[in-house]
Amino acid sequence: MPRKPRIEIAGYYHIINRGVDKRVIFKEREDFEEFEELMCFYAKSYAITIHNYCLMNNHYHLLIEIKEKNLSKFMRQLNMNYAIYFNKKYKRSGHLWQGRFKSWYITDEAYLYTLMCYIEQNPLKAKISKDISTYPYSSYHYFLNHKEIPECLKESWIVQNYKDDKEAIEAFLTNPVDRQQLQELKTASSLVEAPNIDKKPNIKRLEKIFKNIVETKKRNKKIVEAYKKGYSQHMIAKVLGLNQATVQRIIKRTKDSISIT
8 A cells, every 4th residue: 555645734843763673873973963964955955944953873853844845855855865874884775764754743832842842852861961951963052052053043943032042042942841741732733634824824813713702612613713724722822811721622622523624
């Protein structure tokens, strides 16, 4: 049976890929640096924004943003060219990667922010570093040293929102990650089919959706409809004056009672 094509729409994606049989894919410093160089080169070639990344010995995490339907093309070039480099250097043959890369579309701001912390804190989770600021193969240490930040990270969310405010960056990215909460956010993010968005939702349009709506049942239905259109739980909560957790519960509770296809 042929593999199903990936659905690629504009927005944020969490990417994970592992070595075949969980084998080491980065053995030396030169290997990490080669992957980073390829990542930045193809990100520029495909107009893709790298927001966060972390390279571990046998896998990697990327948080990227695409504007066109070119996620698979970008990943194919990145993985293929690194595999060619690795196999040639270590005189090996065969597959380097454990199947196709895994990707998740991010539809919720809370999930996005938690994911940024999770990716950067991977070295702590793996107990290979006690201080993520000293780990050389992730985006975190570049964010703290603004003068050395590579071109492919200059449009990242952290740089755009915090510039060179080192204290604010540290406070944000070292915030403890609750793995259960991360899983819940990931699940909630996938409750509604990812919308086909070409630009960020407009808050004024969102306000019009809820204008003159008083009945709770009708409001809840509009919440799910707005979420389906790409408005984040955070933005919906802000417009309605609700807690974001309340909006999340409404989406969970209402999704089965209305059509969201």
